[in-house]
Amino acid sequence: MVTAVLPAGLRDWREAPRVRVLNDRAVNVSGRYVLCWLQQALRARDNPVIDASILLGSALGLPVLVYHGVREDYPYASDRLHHFILAASRDLGTGCTKRGLACVHHVDRAGHREKGLVHRLGAEAAAILVEDQPTFVARWQSERVAARAASPVYAVEAACLVPPAVLGDDIRGRSGFLRRHEPERSNWVETEEVVPEQPAYAGTLAFTPDTLDTCDLDALVTSLEIDHTVPVSAMHPAGRGAAEDRLRRLVTEVLPGYASARNDATRADGASGLSPYLHFGVLGPREVMAAVAAADAGSRHKAKFADELLGWREWFHYQAQDLAAPERYDRVAGWAVDTLADHAADGRPELETLSAMLHGETRDETWNACQKQFLVDGWMHNNLRMYWGKRIIAMTPSPEVAWSTACYLNDRLSLDGRDPSTYGNIAATFAGSPSDRERPIYGRVSTRSDGSTRRRDGGDEWLAAAASRAVPRVSVPAEVPVDPYLTGEPTV
Ligand SMILES: Cc1cc2nc3c(=O)[nH]c(=O)nc-3n(C[C@H](O)[C@H](O)[C@H](O)COP(=O)(O)OP(=O)(O)OC[C@H]3O[C@@H](n4cnc5c(N)ncnc54)[C@H](O)[C@@H]3O)c2cc1C
Known part of the structure; x- marks a missing residue:
């Protein structure tokens, strides 16, 4: 201290x-x-x-x-x-x-x-x-x-x-x-x-700087x-x-x-x-x-x-x-971790591959529309993000992998990722109310429907068009990295 x-x-x-x-x-x-x-x-x-x-x-x-x-x-x-x-x-x-x-x-x-x-x-x-x-x-x-x-x-x-x-x-x-x-x-x-009271520094430097302008x-x-x-x-x-x-x-x-x-x-x-x-x-x-x-x-x-x-x-x-490590799964509320763990062995019929998720080519049209904003635009509309985050829990084999996958997709693709708002909001997707009714996979963590977009005038058409946007083919790692920010070589 x-x-x-x-x-x-x-x-x-x-x-x-x-x-x-x-x-x-x-x-x-x-x-x-x-x-x-x-x-x-x-x-x-x-x-x-x-x-x-x-x-x-x-x-x-x-x-x-x-x-x-x-x-x-x-x-x-x-x-x-x-x-x-x-x-x-x-x-x-x-x-x-x-x-x-x-x-x-x-x-x-x-x-x-x-x-x-x-x-x-x-x-x-x-x-x-x-x-x-x-x-x-x-x-x-x-x-x-x-x-x-x-x-x-x-x-x-x-x-x-x-x-x-x-x-x-x-x-x-x-x-x-x-x-x-x-x-x-x-x-x-x-x-x-x-x-500044002093003139700009014009002395020697420990290196030759780049001239970006x-x-x-x-x-x-x-x-x-x-x-x-x-x-x-x-x-x-x-x-x-x-x-x-x-x-x-x-x-x-x-x-x-x-x-x-x-x-x-x-x-x-x-x-x-x-x-x-x-x-x-x-x-x-x-x-x-x-x-x-x-x-x-x-x-x-x-x-x-x-x-x-x-x-x-x-x-x-x-x-x-x-928080010592705001980017870690252990920040999620204890009751939510427990209820998700209780359902860890539930069948997961909606599992997706990492490639399908990265490219927005899963079986869920709405999720694909969300993910393609990250992939193409480097940003996602706020109203889509909660649906996007919650659905990852059903698309991945465990809550821990869901957490890492959500962080990975957000951090790799979104310009605003790697931020306190990233991990705080992803933690909120792993929440709900301890009194919520129990569901497969999610336990008492709440789910979210796509109704707030689909029910709008032209919502179905908008989602269909957003889900069928052409996307760049990005490299796909063998698995999602866990805590890449907290390990590795110093970069200074
Ligand atoms: C699963 C999930 C992941 C998210 N990941 C990120 C992220 O990586 N980086 C990020 O900045 N935000 C994140 N958000 C919060 C929010 O969705 C974005 O800040 C917002 O969509 C950015 O778009 P905007 O600038 O048009 O926001 P606007 O709706 O115009 O809001 C104005 C500003 O307010 C702030 N803001 C708005 N909503 C939130 C919020 N829920 N939490 C914190 N700040 C907010 C942002 O700085 C935003 O630029 C996430 C939300 C969820 C549910």
Whole structure:
């Protein structure tokens, strides 16, 4: 347990509750910069990790060096994910330059391998700031860096409007969460831009950075040793400009009818489609809520959107902070695990192969329509996701394999996967009410019908068309990996 206090520069910052001290090292007095190592919060403005780095740099009289790197061997590295990440990283660099900050990139690949680059950059740093991300490789990598670094490492929460730390650590259910979260929101909607006091870092570096703004990103992605069978998503163009377009679309087209249309999967303009940009931090929740507040839309629609973005998304972030491994089956409610285990030996006539599931070619038309959104679009409409998740329990040989399969399909294909919302929502598909009636395979875990889509005008036709979309043929592993995020080689 690290008990060190925050250093000058961060101590009095109004966003200080976002900061956690990860080790107890003293500032490296010969450091040449403050290192701001980003993994997922890929935006240049209103980014608490960057802002905290600038404040600490000013207190120490040092410039900030922002670093973002991508390797080929993180779980599920594919054209889809790499393309989205690299375009966001490129725009992060442009935005940092405009803010007067140095930002350097590294794309690890044959002929351009850099071993332990974060450690090498960290060795030249007075202090290191990292993101406080509770899922996927980010948390694990930050902790490894903190354990090895000779300088202090601070983790900064950048994903939520309300820093989870101000809510306390004793909330057990969503209604209790909302009771504390809702009154806090107004305290976090305003922010002041932190201005660097030092000129941009222009000194030597431990490596030769990539120049993403002038390189051909498509050619770069094609040259990498990653999964080329999962293609780029046409539905979710990459980069900050695309994210801003999507936010404008939310304000002008989606929000005015949001409360009524959001659950209708057959409508293209019912939901915001923001989740990929939020997951990679290309947009932050504060700027999204500011756009919503200023929009010409009814309060019913604004309240519904706030309930999704803040009431649900931040609840799952809050939960994940407290879990040692939010991506594991053991987070599922004990009674649900027990009732599913009681039915583990039940016959499973609807078992499907992994290939049929990956490609949306099972015997269930509705499920195929859902899965093809993940496969083709790299995203799925919210109203389809619960049906999709619950049906996997019947399509796989055991509840544990169902969990791993749901995580695998979501994480490999969806741009918003690998997120606290991924595992929190998948856990919700393994829930219901302990008083539900007992069914084969599911026990007292509730099932879900496809009626909310099928019963709409044109619902049958929409599902049939969605299920018959042409799909890319993706590689099929021999079996679904279990916890790929928690094992393997360090990637920093
Ligand atoms: C089985 C299952 C798996 C899911 N996997 C993911 C995932 O990997 N990543 C992810 O971000 N969301 C996930 N969700 C939640 C939700 O379905 C998506 O956030 C939403 O569909 C994204 O589309 P949108 O941006 O158009 O959302 P909108 O309906 O426009 O909502 C606006 C924003 O609110 C947030 N939000 C909405 N619903 C939820 C919710 N149920 N939980 C948490 N946040 C929410 C998202 O950030 C979303 O972008 C999952 C839900 C289920 C049932």
